[in-house]
Amino acid sequence: MRLTINGKSQDVDVDPTTPLLWVIRENVGLTGTKYGCGVAQCGACTVHVNGLPVRSCSVPVSAVSGAKITTIEGLASGKTLHKVQKAWLDHDVPQCGYCQSGMIMAVAALLKTNPKPSDADIDAAITNICRCGTFQQVREAIHMAAKVA
């Protein structure tokens, strides 16, 4: 099966029912996308499929053949961090950090469709679990990133 991940097209030899998450982590070898629950509850596995946020643990790889997939490793443009990553860094958002790849991908997707989200917009769109409890900083950093053109 042919997958396009972070702009790179490659063949993977996997059962088509394998969740995209595990193909990304184990076959492609990109481990920034995390396993948290396996049932689309926590959002730690969030990636972009054709620009939309998707919980990759619950999508069979066959469903994304030919699609444009972006993982946390492909969010930056070369060495220039995406504005969400930059805001996360400037505002020291992560604690343990395990959920933050998914959180950042979910937020980056939100800002793409809604560049200046209100608190209510954030509440509706960002449903990722963070057990360390970084939500206050996440909210502040989203507003910081939204100020960047």
Add this chain to the structure above:
Amino acid sequence: MTGTRKFEFTRRNFLISSAAVGGGLALGLRLPPFGPAVVRAADGSPEITVWVVIRPDNTTAIRVVRAEMGQGTLTGLAQLVAEELDCDWNKVSIEYPTPGESVARKRAWGEFSTGGSRGIRQSNEYVRKGGAAARMMLVQAAADEWKVPASECTASNSVITHKGSGRKTTYGKVAEAAARLPQPKDVPLKDPKTWKIAGKPLKRLDTAKKVDGTMIYGMDLKMPGMLNAAIKECPVFGGKVKSFDANQVSGMTGVKKVVQVGDNAVAVVADTWWHAKTALEQLSINWDEGPNAKISSADIAAVLKEGLSAEQAFVGNQAGGDVKAALAGASKKVEAVYAYPFQNHACMEPMNATVRWTPERCEMWGPTQNGEGAFAQVLAASGLAADKVDVHNVMLGGGFGRRGTYPDDYVTQAVLIAKQMPGTPIKMIWSREEDMAHGRYHPVMQCKLTGGLDASGNLTGLHMRLSGQSILAAVRPEVVQAQKGRDPLSFQGVFESGEHSLTYSVPNLLVDHAMRNTHVPPGFWRGVNINQNAVFIESFMDELAEAAGQDPLEFRRKLLGNSPRALGVLNAVAEKIGWSKPAPKGVYRGLAQMKAFDSFVAAACEISVKDGNKVKVHRIVAATDPGYAVNPAQIERQVAGSFVYGLSALFFQECTVKDGRVEQTNFHQYNSMRIAQMPKVETILMPTGGPVWGGIGEPTICVAAPAVMNAYAKATGKRIRSVPLKNYGIELV
């Protein structure tokens, strides 16, 4: 400025030159008659003290052995060393000595265990001395070179200056000479009031890799030839494997081996974890579920209920007086029974460990809160000698007490699997379902409180009877044995003295514990026993105040006359929330205070309730007096995060038992707060100094639940006395 970790099969951080090889190199012992001995880091740079390596390029490596799980201890500990070292903070990186290296050097780095909010409060003195001693040696080396007294030289930003001549040199240039000097015995520390690096809201050292996906957690480890294992332990605690037929799945894609693990688990080893997990799900395992196979939550609750009125109980606090007489003579008696459930830590990263075993060497790479505890487990399970074993900690995807050391846990399992495939690195990962089924759960507890008020509404007597599970009886039975069956930790927050003492002065007081253990394994759950004890005592304080017809703040104030720091944090939150002024229409307030881990904490909240069951927490004011604040920005984040952990537990979380096993399997049944439910948290950090340093990671959690429970009672007139609130149809919106 990021931490680096290496994952080679044989990592030697320390090349020891000179005659003084082996022991005797620990802090303070590196003295003649063996002559100068220099211990070197992996890159050959000299170690000045065990905490400090100075590289020729004038950068500094600071050693950290406490585990980083998000709480910021890595950055805080480095700040303390750097402060005393007077090095350039922008040139600091972190090195992680292993437990094996520490064992080989007579525990040169002391305690690795990271729990009980101890990371900074209990190692601050020796790491600061490690930094200060290194500075003194570096300055002495420069003074020796210039042939001037060291007292004429000063150090700042990794540069040493001779005042008289204006000569300058760098730490990097004198490091070799400094490493050969004897370590000073008398090492004065700075007055915290003069701190420039410690005490400041500096950025964390470990953030960059957490925003671009490059931080490596245990789950992400890759090694040449590595295979992956999925595991299933008997779902009934105490059960065993009866039989399984490996042939059932051995032909499935990627499967390499099916192995029994100890007497209670089976693992499938495959090329990928997905293949291992898929095959494991197809494997039918016959279990001997043992004597616990029929136990349910109701059975456990009945046993605890009996304990509430049992004759025998261990006394934890009997601060004088005669509680029976006081209650008998009270003009008003108040009685209430509370309950707290089993809860899973639910770290975002499920348990995992990677192990490579050969008859000559066994190493574990993986997340642990206690490197030395994991070392002991690898030692025991591997069957090898201490010099053939090591543990390499990695960044933890959450810990919260789950990744402490428990018997027969994930580290042991991974070794037992790897032992059956010598030479092959095995990465064992628990599924979320396995993680939910085999936690080390927050202990289950009930509590009966009886309070007596005199005619003026003063609290004259209080009996707090705890009935429930002991963590230490399961995890450290020797501690319980030494106390003739008593678990001192049960009294966290309501103890008569020490780091978890009750702050209220009650003339006639008795707190006792009828220990009622269950077959469900308990563990240290962020905050540990202060969580339920705060729910019990701080809810009941509001019940007493109501019975006395008094304001809950005023009622508490009267009892805090002997605890000025507790009164300080309570007054601070009351003032900021505006307690003396009416709340906005439809908004209700509640508060709570507690002392735990030698810190004083208080919270006040504002909530509203719609339709009688939809709770919105608008605002929380939280005050903390930890004595000293090493990184205020990180403390603020720990405090805010504590409300996510604490309120998730209050509203959503309970592990129920049916047929001997935990019923909840994943986050859909064991919910956790989302950003929409997050209240605004306003943190008041008010360190008052003194001889004792308090903890940060845990104390605040315990005031989250009772503050909101008290506000809920105010809003609805209904007092809820057990957790979680979802059992009453109450939602967090």
